[in-house]
Amino acid sequence: MVLKPPLPLFMDDVVRLRKPHPCGSYEWVVVRLGADIGLKCRTCGRRVLLPRRTVEKRLKEFVSRGSDATAEPTAPGLPQVQDQGPDQ
Numbered sequence: 001m002v003l004k005p006p007l008p009l010f011m012d013d014v015v016r017l018r019k020p021h022p023c024g025s026y027e028w029v030v031v032r033l034g035a036d037i038g039l040k041c042r043t044c045g046r047r048v049l050l051p052r053r054t055v056e057k058r059l060k061e062f063v064s065r066g067s068d069a070t071a072e073p074t075a076p077g078l079p080q081v082q083d084q085g086p087d088q
């Protein structure tokens, strides 16, 4: 068993799930965060609430990240980016 860190989910993230919605779409937009994750179908606009664990299990990939993902000042577990590039 490999322990995975909690999946970082942000508002407006677009995710692709393993199983399609009945309308045929695989892509969902994150519209609510919390113990339950609110997802809105990109094709038919239907909203669902899924437990975070279920979302993590069904998630296949991120299609795009919401603005909050990049606005996060210090993501936990990630080292601060320090520019130590080659000398100029």
Ligand SMILES: [Zn+2]
Pocket: 021, 022, 023, 024, 025, 041, 042, 043, 044, 045, 046
């Ligand atoms: Zn749908």
